[in-house]
Amino acid sequence: MINSTHKLNEAKKRLEPxxxxxIFCGKGQVDNPQDNIYVxxxxxxxxxxxxxHKKVTYKQIKVGLTRCPKCKQMHRKEKTKAILxxxxxxxLVVFVSYGIAVEFLSKxxxxxxxxxxxxxxxxxxxxxxxxxxxxxxxETEHILPEKEAAIQYxxxxxxxxxxxxxNAPVA
Ligand SMILES: [Zn+2]
Numbered sequence: 185m186i187n188s189t190h191k192l193n194e195a196k197k198r199l200e201p202x203x204x205x206x207i208f209c210g211k212g213q214v215d216n217p218q219d220n221i222y223v224x225x226x227x228x229x230x231x232x233x234x235x236x237h238k239k240v241t242y243k244q245i246k247v248g249l250t251r252c253p254k255c256k257q258m259h260r261k262e263k264t265k266a267i268l269x270x271x272x273x274x275x276l277v278v279f280v281s282y283g284i285a286v287e288f289l290s291k292x293x294x295x296x297x298x299x300x301x302x303x304x305x306x307x308x309x310x311x312x313x314x315x316x317x318x319x320x321x322x323e324t325e326h327i328l329p330e331k332e333a334a335i336q337y338x339x340x341x342x343x344x345x346x347x348x349x350x351n352a353p354v355a
Contacts, residue, residue: 223330
């Protein structure tokens with residue numbers, strides 16, 4: 185099922201692109217294969233669901249998305265920006281929630297709440313901000329967001345049509 189755009193690297197369990205045109209801008213050429221992005225796809229093989237145990241067996245493969253140096257640089261810039269925005273947001277939320285926590289909860293409860301917030305808020309705000317920046321990048325530079333580019337990519341589309349998915353199956 186591998187089409188002419190990729191070749192299988194068995195050792196690394198991945199499909200490496202043969203083509204050199206960047207799929208994010210559609211114009212640039214791949215300069216260094218290290219700049220390519222790999223997305224993981226999964227396919228369920230077997231599912232056991234008995235009273236005693238639940239188990240799912242699946243296959244996983246990585247597919248290379250070609251990326252030119254300009255798009256790599258743009259993605260990196262937006263990721264850095266997203267981190268820089270997420271830090272003050274996290275600090276503010278942790279600070280405010282700590283104030284509320286010490287007011288209303290026990291010391292342990294407060295620590296737990298602030299700890300949980302301190303883990304969730306940076307991750308969530310990073311993803312939301314990065315998603316927004318990717319959208320803007322598309323509007324101004326016509327560089328596709330990572331997920332969008334993957335979905336539109338011929339070989340990924342083909343795999344999805346054949347039962348593969350971006351999400352690992354859960355038992
Ligand atoms: Zn590009």
